[in-house]
Amino acid sequence: MFVVLSIFQCRTVHLHTHFTVQRTQFESLARRLSNVSPHTLSRLADQLQKEHRYSNLSADDRNTLNLLNQVNTVAARLPGLQSAKMFVCSEIWSYFGFFGMPHIFFTCKPNVSHSPTFQLMYGDNSVDLTQQFQSLIPAHEGAIHLAHNPVAVADFFHFLVTCIFSHLFGWDFDCHSSSERGGILRHLEAFYRCNEFTERGSLHGHFVIWLLGGLNPTELHNCLDCPELQRRFFVFFEDIIHHHLPDTDVNIDPAFEPHTQWPPLPPTITSGVPSIAPAEWDSIMATKVKHCGEVLQCHRCKWVCHKYGNDERCRFLFPHEVIEESYYDAASKSVVLKCGDGTMNYLNPYILVYCRHNHDLKCILSGRAAKAAMFYITDYITKTELKTHMRCCPWCCVL
Numbered sequence: 001m002f003v004v005l006s007i008f009q010c011r012t013v014h015l016h017t018h019f020t021v022q023r024t025q026f027e028s029l030a031r032r033l034s035n036v037s038p039h040t041l042s043r044l045a046d047q048l049q050k051e052h053r054y055s056n057l058s059a060d061d062r063n064t065l066n067l068l069n070q071v072n073t074v075a076a077r078l079p080g081l082q083s084a085k086m087f088v089c090s091e092i093w094s095y096f097g098f099f100g101m102p103h104i105f106f107t108c109k110p111n112v113s114h115s116p117t118f119q120l121m122y123g124d125n126s127v128d129l130t131q132q133f134q135s136l137i138p139a140h141e142g143a144i145h146l147a148h149n150p151v152a153v154a155d156f157f158h159f160l161v162t163c164i165f166s167h168l169f170g171w172d173f174d175c176h177s178s179s180e181r182g183g184i185l186r187h188l189e190a191f192y193r194c195n196e197f198t199e200r201g202s203l204h205g206h207f208v209i210w211l212l213g214g215l216n217p218t219e220l221h222n223c224l225d226c227p228e229l230q231r232r233f234f235v236f237f238e239d240i241i242h243h244h245l246p247d248t249d250v251n252i253d254p255a256f257e258p259h260t261q262w263p264p265l266p267p268t269i270t271s272g273v274p275s276i277a278p279a280e281w282d283s284i285m286a287t288k289v290k291h292c293g294e295v296l297q298c299h300r301c302k303w304v305c306h307k308y309g310n311d312e313r314c315r316f317l318f319p320h321e322v323i324e325e326s327y328y329d330a331a332s333k334s335v336v337l338k339c340g341d342g343t344m345n346y347l348n349p350y351i352l353v354y355c356r357h358n359h360d361l362k363c364i365l366s367g368r369a370a371k372a373a374m375f376y377i378t379d380y381i382t383k384t385e386l387k388t389h390m391r392c393c394p395w396c397c398v399l
């Protein structure tokens, strides 16, 4: 599998790699470039990977590295390379130009190795998805399956995202628009997605979402001066985004694994009569949200929270400030949503219960923060983790 993927990657590198340099330096750089051998690049990549200092490199390797730094674009649209990410960035900005500011930032982090659906896609025929209760394979076996079959991981992720958008958000992929019925966020106008490959070999999805009929921040802030519109705005957002779990009294087994049971079947309506009384359904949902939320959405600080010099604080800013009631501060144009539990990730109850994966859903309409959020989001969802030694590899293939 990896060999085949590597062949495809090499082919793409050969066909779609372009070097751009300043016109005045073209002659000299072209001459120097033609003298670089694949062997030198391989050696340089190896030394950089082992974190050799620049001063310890040989003169030949140093020249090659300098040359590499003078060539602006190594490759166009190759998945994972910086130029491809730049393309994504400009595409997102085009969406901003056309649709205005997005309203919601949604992150979906499926736990692939704990999913019976993934096990089935991986080829484990002992999984019977028709059963209400599933048995999971041990975590380390799940992790091996994940590492063993990246294509199944990508298939599973694509399947999950398609299900969320078509069944929960009511997006019609054939028509590229919201279905007439809409979904749990009502009707979407557009969305943009970026995938991120994690160090565990899994995939995360980051989405910016535009709601149909949603206002730009400036228009919205004018409307929020009206108490009635402000009330309706908060009713809507508190309905779709929660920052607390239901206040129900349930005992949760510490070993509870949300992926071993299917979600409850939603009520059906026959001749105007629902199959389950609304109060009973609310109670079932509250119990499920509590169970799944405690396991999947509660933030517990770990070592990753303190990476990048954040020794004293959690870089994800947990615990969040508890906010008793949503409010709009007209002076700073801040939209602040209710937060009942500072250790909880923002969640939507239906995404939580029906997908059973960690997720995050944020309203990004808060004054200047909206603009700051845009810069943060485009930077974050297109962040590169490409090390210098990795940049040598496509060069090596081309030469």
Ligand SMILES: [Zn+2]
Residues within 6 Å of the ligand: 299, 300, 301, 302, 305, 314, 315, 316, 318
């Ligand atoms: Zn933390």
